Structure formats: structure tokens, C-alpha cells
Amino acid sequence: MEKVDYDLVIIGGGPAGLTAGLYAARGRMNAVLFEKIAPGGQMLATEYIENYPGFPERMNGVELTQMMVKQAESFGLKIENDAVLSTDLAGTVKKIRLSNRTVAARAVIIASGAFPKKLGIPGEDVFIGRGVSYCSTCDAPFYRGRTVAAVGGGDTAVQESLFLTKFAEKVYLIHRRDRFRAEKILQERALANEKIEIIRDTIATGIEGSTAVEGVSIRNVKTGETGKLAVDGCFIWIGILPNSAFADPALKLDPFGFIVADAEMITSLPGVFVAGDVRSTPLRQIATAVGDAAIAAHSAERYIESQKA
Amino acid sequence: MAIGISEVGDGDFGTEVLQSDLPVLVDFWAPWCGPCRAIAPVVEELAGVYGGKVKFFKCNVDDNPVTPGKYGIKAIPTLIFFKGGNVSDQITGMVAKAKLEDKIKNLL
Numbered sequence: 001m002e003k004v005d006y007d008l009v010i011i012g013g014g015p016a017g018l019t020a021g022l023y024a025a026r027g028r029m030n031a032v033l034f035e036k037i038a039p040g041g042q043m044l045a046t047e048y049i050e051n052y053p054g055f056p057e058r059m060n061g062v063e064l065t066q067m068m069v070k071q072a073e074s075f076g077l078k079i080e081n082d083a084v085l086s087t088d089l090a091g092t093v094k095k096i097r098l099s100n101r102t103v104a105a106r107a108v109i110i111a112s113g114a115f116p117k118k119l120g121i122p123g124e125d126v127f128i129g130r131g132v133s134y135c136s137t138c139d140a141p142f143y144r145g146r147t148v149a150a151v152g153g154g155d156t157a158v159q160e161s162l163f164l165t166k167f168a169e170k171v172y173l174i175h176r177r178d179r180f181r182a183e184k185i186l187q188e189r190a191l192a193n194e195k196i197e198i199i200r201d202t203i204a205t206g207i208e209g210s211t212a213v214e215g216v217s218i219r220n221v222k223t224g225e226t227g228k229l230a231v232d233g234c235f236i237w238i239g240i241l242p243n244s245a246f247a248d249p250a251l252k253l254d255p256f257g258f259i260v261a262d263a264e265m266i267t268s269l270p271g272v273f274v275a276g277d278v279r280s281t282p283l284r285q286i287a288t289a290v291g292d293a294a295i296a297a298h299s300a301e302r303y304i305e306s307q308k309a
Numbered sequence: 310m311a312i313g314i315s316e317v318g319d320g321d322f323g324t325e326v327l328q329s330d331l332p333v334l335v336d337f338w339a340p341w342c343g344p345c346r347a348i349a350p351v352v353e354e355l356a357g358v359y360g361g362k363v364k365f366f367k368c369n370v371d372d373n374p375v376t377p378g379k380y381g382i383k384a385i386p387t388l389i390f391f392k393g394g395n396v397s398d399q400i401t402g403m404v405a406k407a408k409l410e411d412k413i414k415n416l417l
Contacts, residue, residue: 036405038347044403045344062343081351083405099407129384129401138342138402139384141371212381233383 002093002104006032007304009096009105011084012243014041016276016289016296017111018068023297025077029304033072034098036083040065041113042240042277043286047137047163052286061137064286084112089248089272092307106307107271107300110247110259111293114240114277114284119151123207124236131213131233136160143168143233149216150174151204152237158182158190160237165195172229173198176221207234242278254280265296271307273300314356317366319375326366327394332416333364337380337387339371344403345386351406352388359413390416 010020013035024031038044046061055064073079087108088095094105116134118124124132133139140163148168150161153175159182164171173190178200180187190196199218205226206217216234219226242257252260252268258280265273275292277284317325317335326333336352338345349367356365370377370385380389380396390398390412398412 037403038344038351040343040347043343044347047343060343062346065343065347081354081406083407129387129399130381131383133384135344135384135402138344138386141339141341142383212383 004093004106005103006030006105008032008107008109008300009034009094009103010109010111011087011096011246012041012110012112012276012278013039013069013079014111014113014276014289015043015064015068015286016113016278016293017041017109018065018072019290019293020109020111020275020297020300021077021079022068022072022075023294024300025072025075027297027301029301032078032080032103034080034082034084034096036081038081039069039079045135045137047160049286084246086246087248089269090250092271094271106304107273109265109273109275109293109296109300110244110267110278111275111289111296112243112246112278114242116236117239117241119204119236119238121204121206123209123213127207127209127213127234130211131209132207133233133235134237136163136235139233139235140164140167145169146232147230148172148233148235149204149229149231150235150237152239153177153180153182154237154239155182155186157237158186160235161196162186162189162193164235165193168233169195171196172216172231174202174204174216174218175200176203177201204234240277240284244278248272256280263295264299265292266299271300271303273303313360314353314365314367317368318373322368322373322376325364326391329364329391329394331362331364332397333366333391334413334416335366335368335389335391337368337370337377337382337385337389339369339385341371342385348386348403351409355406355410355413359417362417363413388412392416 008031010033021033043061048058082098147170149172201222259274273296275296276289388400
């Protein structure tokens, strides 16, 4: 067999990658984790986490990240700050092309996560950083005493809208449907919060302003009625897209680009495993990401042993 | 020339940044911002490499409200690149090290 640099390469340093790294390092595997920006992934943009067991006092995303990194590194996990540009994963030796070199490995765990989807409406790109935001924990304090719009109907949209009310005077929560997908407990809190005005059956059609956001145009999808909300900011939480652009084209994806795997996190390519938000899965939580990752590391270890035998 | 990152605020922004002979990178951040804390080590690492050719500053937006307002900053982390007192480039949100390094090289 061709020489490899590592037995296992883990792509991505969110909760899934860090957990896979913890298991791999603790299992004394020759493993490395590549993270393109900073460990933590979407946890970094999460103000508080209240459904990850073991932390009854709401955990901050940065603190949880730091603890996961510390724990994985305590077992010797190597975390490198480098972006994976492309991968060649079909053969027995997996090639991972980084920004300035290519490494070879026997197995790969893809834990590259997901990123927020854009609305794709006029004004959105123009005003990123000047009123358009995808991260309330980063930007909410700039809207102290102001009025903002929030777009979306899932858990993230409702939870982050609630967080916005700690600063903003008023939050218009714009949802394209009548009913919310968000967890009931979050919906109840939003309904009870007098700073949140829910605008149902409505889409945002444009974001306007001169040098910064001044308003959001909306249209009711049932009545066709249009209007404009005077706001200083527009937060967008309409779902996520997979970070799978670097993946080998031979890898089986679902129609939305998420990587398909079985219950053992085994993908369509031997020696390639997946964990966390980038996987085609019905639920994307920290708890599910770390569960995926433990299984993926276990499957990868068995695969690597079979290759060495 | 000191290598590393210094603090800059509303009081000394003019002398340290706008009147600097060297190009300047200012990292606008706040303690409550997770992504800011996450990219700080990356900025520090690059300051170690390019510190002699580019001045690196951090500006805490909580303690210094005037400067972020002047540059229309409504999101952090925001990194602004200054050359000859003028804004030459800007990045909002988390950024990969390679991309940030490219932008720093463009400043030189």
C-alpha cells in the first residue's frame, strides 16, 4: 500500500469533528483534525445552549467549544488550522488537498458542518455587516433600543429572536408559513414576549437603505398584500446549507447536498465516514453531532484495522 | 517595531491608525462575541508573521463606541484594513486564515 501521512483525517472542528477527534486520540489512532477557521463551528455563533445534557446552567457556545477542544487535546489530538480545498476519496488511499499541501490517509471523517442559507433577495449582500446579519450573538448588541426584523420559522429563528429582545425594542418575526417548525417551548416563549410581533404567511422581498439597513419589504403569500417595515437590521435564519463543496464528486449526497450515510456513519465510499450537520439527517443538534461522531470514529477505527490486517 | 497586537481606542485611533506610515489592520471585537474570540488567535498568529510590515490593532467596540459608529460597523468581528488613513478593505464575519493572509499581503 502507498504510504499514508495519517490513519485518519477529520475534516471540520465543530462538535462532531472535536468528538471524532476525542475518540480517535483517546483510541491512540494516528489522527489529525483540519479546521479552516476556528474550532467550534456553529456553536461559536450560539449565545446559549440549553439542550445539551450535563449543563443545567445555560452553556455559552464559546465555553463549550473551549472545553471540547481542551478535552480532545488532552488525549493528544492534533488540530491544524487549514482549509480542505478538495478530496480524492474513492481509492484505498484518501487524498486531502489543503491550502499548501496534500496529505494522504487511510480513512476520513467528514464533519464539515453547515452554514446559514441566504434569502437571495435584493439588498441582502449589499448590507451584510451593515444591518444584515446571520448571528445574533455577534451583532444583537448593536441594536440596543432599535427595531429589527428576523426572518425564519425554525428553532434558530425563534431562539435567536428571543435573544434579540434583550437588546432590541421590537422584533418583527417574519415567517413564510402560518405554523412554526420551532420547538413548542420556544414558540411559547416567543408568543409570550411582548417585544416580538409575529408576521405570518409573509416573505421578505427586499432589504433597503442608503448606507445601512432602513427597511424590509414584505409580501403576504396568501393575500398578495405588500408592505414595508421600518427596521434598523434584518436577521436571517432560514436554514442551513452543507459545507460539502470539497467532497469527492463520487460521494453520494441527498438532493440538498448533505452526505448520505447509514446508521454506522458509513458513506457510499469505503473508508469515508460522516458526522454532524453535513450528514443527511432529520435533526441537527450538538447532541446528535457528537453521537454521530462517536459512531463514525468507531467505524473508522474498525475500517483502518481491517485495512492494516 | 513591536510584533503583536496592541489595543486602540477612540482616543488614539487618529494617531495610531489614521496617521500611521505602515498599513494597519484593526480587529473590531467585543468580549461577548464568540466568533471574535474564535478568530483572535488567527489574527494574533498573523500579527506574529507580518507585525513588522503591518500594524495590528484590536478595538473593543463596547469601550469605544465612536470609532465603530464612524465606520458604520453593525456586526463583529469586522476587520478593517487602512492604508494612508483610508479604508482599503474590510471583512465582516469569520474568515479563514488563508483568506485573511491574502488580504494582508495585498496591503503590502
